Amino acid sequence: xxxxxxxxxxxxxxxxxxxxxxxxxxxxxxxxxxxxxxxxxxxxxxxxxxxxxxxxxxxxxxxxxxxxxxxxxxxxxxxxxxxxxxxxxxxxxxxxxxxxxxxxxxxxxxxxxxxxxxxxxxxxxxxxxxxxxxxxxxxxxxxxxxxxxxxxxxxxxxxxxxxxxxxxxxxxxxxxxxxxxxxxxxxxxxxxxxxxxxxxxxxxxxxxxxxxxxxxxxxxxxxxxxxxxxxxxxxxxxxxxxxxxxxxxxxxxxxxxxxxxxxxxxxxxxxxxxxxxxxxxxxxxxxxxxxxxxxxxxxxxxxxxxxxxxxxxxxxxxxxxxxxxxxxxxxxxxxxx
Amino acid sequence: xxxxxxxxxxxxxxxxxxxxxxxxxxxxxxxxxxxxxxxxxxxxxxxxxxxxxxxxxxxxxxxxxxxxxxxxxxxxxxxxxxxxxxxxxxxxxxxxxxxxxxxxxxxxxxxxxxxxxxxxxxxxxxxxxxxxxxxxxxxxxxxxxxxxxxxxxxxxxxxxxxxxxxxxxxxxxxxxxxxxxxxxxxxxxxxxxxxxxxxxxxxxxxxxxxxxxxxxxxxxxxxxxxxxxxxxxxxxxxxxxxxxxxxxxxxxxxxxxxxxxxxxxxxxxxxxxxxxxxxxxxxxxxxxxxxxxxxxxxxxxxxxxxxxxxxxxxxxxxxxxxxxxxxxxxxxxxxxxxxxx
Numbered sequence: 001x002x003x004x005x006x007x008x009x010x011x012x013x014x015x016x017x018x019x020x021x022x023x024x025x026x027x028x029x030x031x032x033x034x035x036x037x038x039x040x041x042x043x044x045x046x047x048x049x050x051x052x053x054x055x056x057x058x059x060x061x062x063x064x065x066x067x068x069x070x071x072x073x074x075x076x077x078x079x080x081x082x083x084x085x086x087x088x089x090x091x092x093x094x095x096x097x098x099x100x101x102x103x104x105x106x107x108x109x110x111x112x113x114x115x116x117x118x119x120x121x122x123x124x125x126x127x128x129x130x131x132x133x134x135x136x137x138x139x140x141x142x143x144x145x146x147x148x149x150x151x152x153x154x155x156x157x158x159x160x161x162x163x164x165x166x167x168x169x170x171x172x173x174x175x176x177x178x179x180x181x182x183x184x185x186x187x188x189x190x191x192x193x194x195x196x197x198x199x200x201x202x203x204x205x206x207x208x209x210x211x212x213x214x215x216x217x218x219x220x221x222x223x224x225x226x227x228x229x230x231x232x233x234x235x236x237x238x239x240x241x242x243x244x245x246x247x248x249x250x251x252x253x254x255x256x257x258x259x260x261x262x263x264x265x266x267x268x269x270x271x272x273x274x275x276x277x278x279x280x281x282x283x284x285x286x287x288x289x290x291x292x293x294x295x296x297x298x299x300x301x302x303x304x305x306x307x308x309x310x311x312x313x314x315x316x317x318x319x320x321x322x323x324x325x326x327x328x329x330x331x332x333x334x335x336x337x
Numbered sequence: 338x339x340x341x342x343x344x345x346x347x348x349x350x351x352x353x354x355x356x357x358x359x360x361x362x363x364x365x366x367x368x369x370x371x372x373x374x375x376x377x378x379x380x381x382x383x384x385x386x387x388x389x390x391x392x393x394x395x396x397x398x399x400x401x402x403x404x405x406x407x408x409x410x411x412x413x414x415x416x417x418x419x420x421x422x423x424x425x426x427x428x429x430x431x432x433x434x435x436x437x438x439x440x441x442x443x444x445x446x447x448x449x450x451x452x453x454x455x456x457x458x459x460x461x462x463x464x465x466x467x468x469x470x471x472x473x474x475x476x477x478x479x480x481x482x483x484x485x486x487x488x489x490x491x492x493x494x495x496x497x498x499x500x501x502x503x504x505x506x507x508x509x510x511x512x513x514x515x516x517x518x519x520x521x522x523x524x525x526x527x528x529x530x531x532x533x534x535x536x537x538x539x540x541x542x543x544x545x546x547x548x549x550x551x552x553x554x555x556x557x558x559x560x561x562x563x564x565x566x567x568x569x570x571x572x573x574x575x576x577x578x579x580x581x582x583x584x585x586x587x588x589x590x591x592x593x594x595x596x597x598x599x600x601x602x603x604x605x606x607x608x609x610x611x612x613x614x615x616x617x618x619x620x621x622x623x624x625x626x627x628x629x630x631x632x633x634x635x636x637x638x639x640x641x642x643x644x645x646x647x648x649x650x651x652x653x654x655x656x657x658x659x660x661x662x663x664x665x666x667x668x669x670x671x672x673x674x675x676x677x678x
Contacts, residue, residue, distance in 0.1 A: 019605075029510070029511060029513065030510075030511045030512050030513055032512075032513065032620070032621070032624070033512040033513075033581070033621070033624060034512075036595075036599065036621050037598045037599060037601070037602040038602070039617055039620075039621065040599050040602040040603055040614050040617045040618050040621065041602040041603075041605050041610075041614065041617075043613065043614070043617055044617070044620075049513045049517065049518060050518060051479075051482035051510065051513075051518035051519060052449045052450070052479045052480060052482055052483055052510050052511075053482045053483055053484060054483075055484045056482075056484065079448070080448065080449075082448070083448065083450070083483070083484075083485070117369065117370055118368075118369020118370035118421075118432070119369075119370035119371055119432070119434075120370065120430075120431065120432040120434055120435050120447070121430075121435070122434065122435060122446065122447040122448060123370075123371070123434070123447055176580060177580060178370065178371050178576075180363065180370070180371070180372070180576075180577060180578040182578045182580070182583060183363075183364060183366055183578060184366075185364070185365055185366025185367075186366040186369060309430070311429060311430045312369075312370070312418075312421060312427075312429060312430055312431055312432030312435065313421025313422070313423075313429035313430070313432075314369050314421055315421065316421070316429060316430070
């Protein structure tokens with residue numbers, strides 16, 4: 001076990017996969033500098049800098065994966081995937097079905113996501129709901145270093161497309177790179193428990209589609225992922241003092257959703273609160289409600305999500321994103337009704 | 338036609354002073370998030386927009402403040418926006434990458450390349466409404482490889498749209514040398530779509546001004562789009578606090594952070610690969626040196642060039658006026674912020 005930052009854990013997994021399998025390559029904007037340690041070890045053929053042309057290089061990632069490589073394509077920030085949406089929506093996600101299951105796309109799309117550092121609504125989105133809406137693609141969102149490493153290994157080993165999202169409040173270099181963490185005059189609400197952690201060397205695979213109960217409880221189930229898990233754990237501590245014992249579940253994978261753990265937890269506590277940094281409408285939180293309804297689970301339901309465009313001003317942003325005040329408020333409301 | 342050099346210099350001085358005041362606010366922690374400044378782009382912005390009229394459209398990228406300063410957007414409201422104040426230009430919702438001024442038909446976006454189609458849309462409306470307006474679309478050389486931008490070149494030519502595409506070529510696509518990821522030449526590329534393309538020194542305001550005059554005249558005459566490639570310097574890195582610029586500002590601290598993992602990678606098994614890996618380390622070092630060093634080594638400051646075109650006395654007077662204007666705007670913004678705190 002090594003103590004690693006979230007970002008180090010991801011790159012350790014990627015480095016391991018690249019050392020084990022020559023077909024694993026990585027490319028995207030600025031990867032020569034962003035992944036300079038991999039660049040030094042593996043060189044420009046395997047760590048390639050791409051022009052700012054998301055539609056071209058993500059589309060090329062699909063083709064390269066179909067032709068036998070295992071590319072890890074970086075879309076710097078997940079917001080920029082909009083530029084390359086065809087590659088995912090109409091190409092990568094369709095190949096397996098269109099080919100009658102005879103051809104698959106072992107592609108990993110790696111991107112940073114999430115807000116909380118004042119960059120505004122074009123650079124801080126999560127979009128995992130949007131991306132999960134298409135069949136044929138898995139979407140994973142780790143919340144701690146061992147999961148980050150384990151899910152990256154899983155994603156590379158997967159024979160089908162996987163979107164791997166790293167939250168910028170967890171991957172410290174993003175805050176340094178984008179948010180000016182070099183300034184002593186600004187601070188960010190980074191969950192300490194998550195930004196560093198013990199990681200096995202080599203990392204242990206975390207299966208895609210497996211959620212995890214982080215803290216058991218009896219009064220309600222808080223389902224979340226990414227930074228939301230840590231906001232939920234903080235809220236759990238506050239709720240305990242106020243007489244409520246919340247179970248916190250880290251979904252880890254958006255799709256395929258771990259229906260078993262979600263329904264078990266809901267049946268146990270009888271109340272479900274989804275804490276989702278992504279948009280409220282037509283996404284993960286609604287999907288959880290639908291899955292519970294389809295499984296015949298009778299339970300209370302509430303959600304704390306992002307309900308508007310993410311504002312630039314920090315005080316507006318803090319209110320727009322799920323925070324402990326909103327989570328505890330929703331939990332009390334849910335348990336009183 | 339000859340440009341009014343004092344007017345151009347004054348615009349450039351206003352822009353520089355404004356950008357420098359933003360840099361100070363950012364360093365004080367009063368502006369969150371990323372901050373991309375247009376320091377080094379003043380001659381391009383002033384030289385092009387000297388030809389703008391009321392009603393012309395302005396499609397901007399993530400370095401959007403200089404054109405807005407040049408077009409006369411209220412400076413205090415822009416500073417308040419950066420401070421996240423509800424009295425800001427966009428009520429604190431936009432921030433520096435997403436500045437909008439409906440009154441000036443000016444919009445910016447943080448998505449690289451998107452200012453091209455936006456500008457084409459402004460131009461389409463101008464053409465349709467027959468009010469004689471044109472649109473200016475500003476972007477960098479990094480954006481010149483975006484599909485949406487190249488598609489827009491074609492669209493604008495096919496529809497004969499009155500748009501002036503201005504590429505601020507600072508050699509960099511974030512931390513990647515543009516030449517390493519760009520095929521062919523950008524001017525030849527633009528010409529191959531069927532529009533005139535001008536390659537100018539973007540640190541010399543008079544060169545930009547002359548090329549822009551031709552482009553704008555063509556657009557207003559209903560003859561379609563033009564492309565201006567204006568070479569310039571990126572004097573503050575990609576954004577404030579750029580880690581590669583910091584290598585020069587805090588060499589010991591940054592080197593201590595960057596070097597150890599690089600050395601580990603260099604010595605990873607198989608060790609026999611270490612020799613070729615030395616070349617990779619050298620490449621990283623060269624990128625850091627050229628990118629980070631640009632701030633300190635550049636001799637192509639557009640302000641000093643423009644200053645040389647006018648009498649010293651005028652320059653001093655215009656500098657003072659610009660400083661005063663920005664100082665007043667800043668004081669008004671901070672005073673409002675204080676009052677509402």
